[in-house]
Amino acid sequence: MTVKNLYAYTLQPVAYEVSEEEQRNAQLVLSRSNYKIGKKAWLIMGAIIALAVLGIIFIKNYSTIFCWVAIVAVAIYLLVRTFGIEWYVKRKLKEVPVQEIKGIRLGVQPHGISMQQQMGMQTGNMTVGWKDIYEWYNTPEFILVNFKIKGQQGAYILPKRLDSKNFPFSTIRKHLTEVVGAPKAV
Structure with a gap:
């Protein structure tokens, strides 16, 4: 023994x-936990996508542009939440001095x-x-x-x-x- x-x-x-690197890494990991996409947001996005796809399939003789706009809006939202917020947080963390x-x-x-x-x-x-x-x-x-x-x-x-x-x-x-x-x- x-x-x-x-x-x-x-x-x-x-x-x-x-x-400093370890402190910044810890700050980044903890900030990621604050901007995770929640279950409710995933359900709303799923419902929007499902309705938009159904609209594209079943709507005839009408413009389906609002369905395409909804799909693009969900895609933009996901991109901003995934990459945009992390980029912004990294930029802001560099501005704050580390003890x-x-x-x-x-x-x-x-x-x-x-x-x-x-x-x-x-x-x-x-x-x-x-x-x-x-x-x-x-x-x-x-x-x-x-x-x-x-x-x-x-x-x-x-x-x-x-x-x-x-x-x-x-x-x-x-x-x-x-x-x-x-x-x-x-």
Whole structure:
């Protein structure tokens, strides 16, 4: 048995540095979840297309231009929702400065995620309890946790590469599932 199997928490906090690229990727992934096409929109588009095709087939001696316009309108809507919004979001994300994350060390403990940060000659400590986390996302590249402590909101982007540095993602997932529930869909 390895030490990782015996003790599911961090003995020493690990360096927590998230690059600008990782932060932008996390922002983009989360923004994609906000502009997914919902079930209701798909049903409406399906009904419009079905009625337009039926109109083209069954209407005789009348202009079917409104049916073709409806089909084109649905196609334009899909193109804008699929490509236009993502292009716009990427452009806007580049305008927002990204905060440099360096000099922070994170650890996983039975009571939560602990953070140490060097501030001048002193070391500041903070712990985000599992109960303080109100939602989390699990993606192939990272885990994102949103928390609220004393009225202040915060978030951690935990890149999966930290798992190889004795930062136990399996323990984090276990605690988050028990306390917060299932991860939100991205």
